[in-house]
Amino acid sequence: MKKALITGIRGQDGAYLAKLLLEMGYEVYGADRRSSDSSYWRLEKLKIKDKVKIIYMDLLEESNVFEVIKENKFDEIYNLAAQSFVHASFKQPLLTSNVNALGVLRILEAIRLFSKDSKFYQASTSELFGKVQEIPQKETTPFYPRSPYGVSKLFAHWITVNYREAYGMFNTCGILFNHESPLRSIEFITKKVVNSVCMVKKGMLESFKVGNIWAKRDWGYAPEYVYGMYLMMQHDYPDDFVLATGETHSVKELIEKAFQCVGIEIKWEEKNNRIVAVDNKGFIRVETDPEFFRPSEVDLLVGDYSKAKKVLGWEPKTKFDKLIEIMVEEELKDLEMLKVK
Ligand code: NDP
Numbered sequence: 043m044k045k046a047l048i049t050g051i052r053g054q055d056g057a058y059l060a061k062l063l064l065e066m067g068y069e070v071y072g073a074d075r076r077s078s079d080s081s082y083w084r085l086e087k088l089k090i091k092d093k094v095k096i097i098y099m100d101l102l103e104e105s106n107v108f109e110v111i112k113e114n115k116f117d118e119i120y121n122l123a124a125q126s127f128v129h130a131s132f133k134q135p136l137l138t139s140n141v142n143a144l145g146v147l148r149i150l151e152a153i154r155l156f157s158k159d160s161k162f163y164q165a166s167t168s169e170l171f172g173k174v175q176e177i178p179q180k181e182t183t184p185f186y187p188r189s190p191y192g193v194s195k196l197f198a199h200w201i202t203v204n205y206r207e208a209y210g211m212f213n214t215c216g217i218l219f220n221h222e223s224p225l226r227s228i229e230f231i232t233k234k235v236v237n238s239v240c241m242v243k244k245g246m247l248e249s250f251k252v253g254n255i256w257a258k259r260d261w262g263y264a265p266e267y268v269y270g271m272y273l274m275m276q277h278d279y280p281d282d283f284v285l286a287t288g289e290t291h292s293v294k295e296l297i298e299k300a301f302q303c304v305g306i307e308i309k310w311e312e313k314n315n316r317i318v319a320v321d322n323k324g325f326i327r328v329e330t331d332p333e334f335f336r337p338s339e340v341d342l343l344v345g346d347y348s349k350a351k352k353v354l355g356w357e358p359k360t361k362f363d364k365l366i367e368i369m370v371e372e373e374l375k376d377l378e379m380l381k382v383k
């Protein structure tokens with residue numbers, strides 16, 4: 043039986059990947075940094091909480107990382123842990139860099155010294171492309187990160203590649219474009235919009251605020267992306283792969299689609315120098331607010347996944363419209379449950 047370690051087990055991808063690996067017959071260990079909040083709601087939602095072996099491991103604590111990797115000799119290590127929110131990285135750049143950049147080096151050193159046969163997956167990101175140098179973006183597109191998050195992930199990406207080349211380690215980087223699901227954290231725009239729109243629909247919220255509605259992203263469906271991670275680790279040799287849908291949509295389109303899903307018509311207007319979305323009864327439902335803008339923005343992301351398709355046989359099945367429909371449907375169910383409770 044193969045033994046896998048997933049860091050970031052409490053996160054969106056950690057939960058979906060754990061489910062997938064359990065289905066594949068793996069013994070799954072989940073690294074948790076330990077907090078006062080003992081809920082594992084994502085694992086519980088996927089009904090796998092009792093099947094994942096939780097290990098305490100904080101990427102900030104070198105001896106902790108060394109000990110866990112030395113003692114367990116995992117076949118595969120998926121590093122999904124991160125301070126993953128771009129906006130927060132502007133407020134906490136040092137913490138973000140310590141976890142996202144040096145944290146990866148701590149794991150790599152532990153593997154190099156104590157468990158050289160462990161395969162390693164690093165969660166790289168389309169944020170590396172930032173101010174894009176090419177459209178669409180692929181593995182060979184030059185990087186130009188636009189946030190402390192992006193820069194920290196750039197270090198992580200290159201140190202992973204460097205350890206592969208210097209020490210012959212099986213290190214793979216998945217350059218994943220945004221991927222979403224009902225398990226996404228509420229601070230990210232898809233979940234925030236879907237949750238807010240559903241609350242408006244149910245009369246639980248009057249309106250909500252967002253930042254830059256012109257930003258465009260390539261949004262895919264998270265369960266399909268963790269399958270891509272798994273495929274990368276089964277490949278004959280370690281390499282870097284883009285996973286994306288090849289479509290791009292703006293935050294404005296996202297808001298329109300979510301309202302359409304719940305049957306509310308909106309139109310955009312300008313009021314007091316702010317853009318607002320008004321419903322057909324004249325109520326303001328969405329407002330832009332400078333609080334949610336970033337000091338420097340990634341304007342447009344759209345990925346070319348042809349290498350993953352050709353080499354791994356990976357392809358996205360769920361595109362933008364379907365993704366938002368899935369998220370809205372699940373959100374409405376969750377809000378119903380809240381009401382019942
Ligand atoms: P989440 O934010 O949902 O999960 C990240 C996890 O990392 C959380 O469980 C968090 O723990 C954990 N973590 C944070 N700091 C530490 C630390 N010091 N030590 C140990 N664990 C820590 O992210 P996703 O699941 O969405 O993403 C997974 C990975 O993929 C991340 O690295 C992200 O940057 C990257 N990525 C994600 C994309 C996406 O669209 N989802 C796109 C491209 C890359 P806690 O629960 O305690 O806060």
Ligand code: GDP
Pocket residue numbers: 128129169220229230231232234251252253254255257258259293334335336339340
């Ligand atoms: P990111 O691509 O990793 O930064 O994912 P996010 O979901 O956090 O943001 C995607 C895009 O939505 C970015 O360009 C944001 O600037 C934009 N955006 C606009 N309004 C908001 C908001 O209220 N919250 C978030 N998280 N993003 C917003």
